[in-house]
Amino acid sequence: xxxxxxxxxxxxxxxxxxxxxxxxxxxxxxxxxxxxxxxxxxxxxxxxxxxxxxxxxxxxxxxxxxxxxxxxxxxxxxxxxxxxxxxxxxxxxxxxxxxxxxxxxxxxxxxxxx
Amino acid sequence: xxxxxxxxxxxxxxxxxxxxxxxxxxxxxxxxxxxxxxxxxxxxxxxxxxxxxxxxxxxxxxxxxxxxxxxxxxxxxxxxxxxxxxxxxxxxxxxxxxxxxxxxxxxxxxxxxxxxxxxxxxxxxxxxxxxxxxxxxxxxxxxxxxx
Numbered sequence: 001x002x003x004x005x006x007x008x009x010x011x012x013x014x015x016x017x018x019x020x021x022x023x024x025x026x027x028x029x030x031x032x033x034x035x036x037x038x039x040x041x042x043x044x045x046x047x048x049x050x051x052x053x054x055x056x057x058x059x060x061x062x063x064x065x066x067x068x069x070x071x072x073x074x075x076x077x078x079x080x081x082x083x084x085x086x087x088x089x090x091x092x093x094x095x096x097x098x099x100x101x102x103x104x105x106x107x108x109x110x111x112x113x114x
Numbered sequence: 115x116x117x118x119x120x121x122x123x124x125x126x127x128x129x130x131x132x133x134x135x136x137x138x139x140x141x142x143x144x145x146x147x148x149x150x151x152x153x154x155x156x157x158x159x160x161x162x163x164x165x166x167x168x169x170x171x172x173x174x175x176x177x178x179x180x181x182x183x184x185x186x187x188x189x190x191x192x193x194x195x196x197x198x199x200x201x202x203x204x205x206x207x208x209x210x211x212x213x214x215x216x217x218x219x220x221x222x223x224x225x226x227x228x229x230x231x232x233x234x235x236x237x238x239x240x241x242x243x244x245x246x247x248x249x250x251x252x253x254x255x256x257x258x259x260x261x
Binding site for chain 1: 127130152156159160167209214215216217218220221223224227
């Protein structure tokens with residue numbers, strides 16, 4: 001399943017609903033371009049909804065880290081929403097679980113942005 | 115009884131996907147749990163990505179070779195590229211504080227996390243990586259039931 005990404009605005013936060021696989025190639029590129037495009041447009045509060053992301057490989061994890069760093073470097077915030085168990089486990093194994101701000105509920109995630 | 119199947123693949127992402135899905139299929143057939151199938155397939159994907167990107171450097175004239183071997187005791191997958199060879203000492207620890215926020219360098223770490231044994235061998239030219247997942251009793255029973 002290829003990756004899809006749809007953006008919506010909720011109280012000043014851009015929620016990016018992602019689905020499919022974030023892997024080397026198409027998935028990673030879509031994530032990179034989406035975040036790059038949002039930052040270029042001045043959208044610096046980004047909530048990545050990974051609830052329908054079935055699979056992430058090491059390249060996808062790297063892309064999440066790069067996205068997080070890019071947003072932070074521009075004075076913004078990037079949070080993750082609704083991790084599947086597999087993605088949750090991957091972030092724990094790679095010790096990134098405590099790096100990202102991870103939320104389960106969209107409304108409280110949106111409120112948590114400064 | 116040993117089952118062995120081998121593929122010669124182009125240095126492309128399509129080949130990576132093929133190697134991954136074949137791994138999942140063979141692991142399922144061998145009776146591994148869904149979690150193990152996922153982990154084995156991901157380890158193969160990471161090893162195949164390394165073969166294509168870092169080994170063969172996407173050179174269309176170079177191939178990589180995948181052998182899946184199922185025995186009573188284990189699933190053994192060997193992936194060999196035609197690159198310059200791997201200096202194992204140069205593999206960084208992705209959990210080290212200075213590497214934690216890097217955008218790459220987690221592939222071999224994940225392979226080691228997901229497989230029971232991982233071996234590297236320089237084969238001039240190229241690198242051979244062997245991934246081994248032992249058959250648990252549950253998997254062995256499931257396999258016997260399907261035979």
